[in-house]
Amino acid sequence: MHEYSLANNLIELLREQKKEKKAKKILKVELDFGKLSGAEPVLFEEAFEILKKETEFKETELKINLIEPEIKCLKCGKTFNTPYFPFLCPFCENFGGEIIKGDKIFIKSLVIENF
């Protein structure tokens, strides 16, 4: 249950971006939300909706893109997608692998209103 902490982090980053870009408003924020981020997108959305009410981002719309994990096999080096644990390489049937995508949450884009 650290979705509130994460939503707070997002609000702080929005503040930073707003200042940096000298924006009047941030109308929309789009996130790439890795399915292996360890956070729950529905709870995150709920946390953001609650927390934003107390900030200058009351009207900021949140869009979440769920990102499928991308795994690199440590044996054959090929990459594959899998929603399942443990990671089983479909090419060489080796277990394990390194996550190269889908274990983090990124701000992907902002729609801002300038003066």
Added chain:
Amino acid sequence: MTKIIREDISIPILKVNEEIAQELREFFNKRKIFVINIISSPGAGKTTFIEKLLSFFEKNKVFILVGDIETERDAKRIREKGGNSYQIVTGGTCHLEAIMIKKSISLIPENTEYLFIENVGNLVCPASYDLGEHLRIIMLSTPEGDDKLPKYPKAFLTGDVILINKIDLLPYLNFDIEKVEEEAKKIKENIKIFKISALKGDNIKEVAEFIKNKREEYFKS
């Protein structure tokens, strides 16, 4: 005239934590402090493990930061065993963040060689937060059941070592230790596993040796 524009960026939501963790790692490297982050469910035995582990180290070279939502009980317990420890009370936060460690580093004595961080008892959230550590230990205890690995893969994926604690209870439980070991290897082939009993002291010395070797290896270059 107002203008509406879309800007593509790529900023990790944990950017601030990542930056502070990096700053901490540089600080620890400069001071040659080897940092170990211990993550587990509540009641898995982290504090008892640290208490037992202490007897294999020179106490004045070890500092322990303990995270809990409330109370200073664990830091007090460790101090009663002669350890030098400080409690971080998170006041509701279910994990430690790099900023909380940063606020406590001024307390770390000059000659410290090892910093153990006992994270808040939780197998989910702490896994996402880099604290600037060199080694991440994930502990699971036998009464929790043998299905923790597939249920909490993120924690085990980010770990370097798995401690299976409370092995003294194995005769009374339906815990398939071989299955756990097999699953651990499937999640991370090279993960190091120790089967321990923190209460009885079984195999704690081996873990202590492992940590000491890791420090030596890390600071050799």
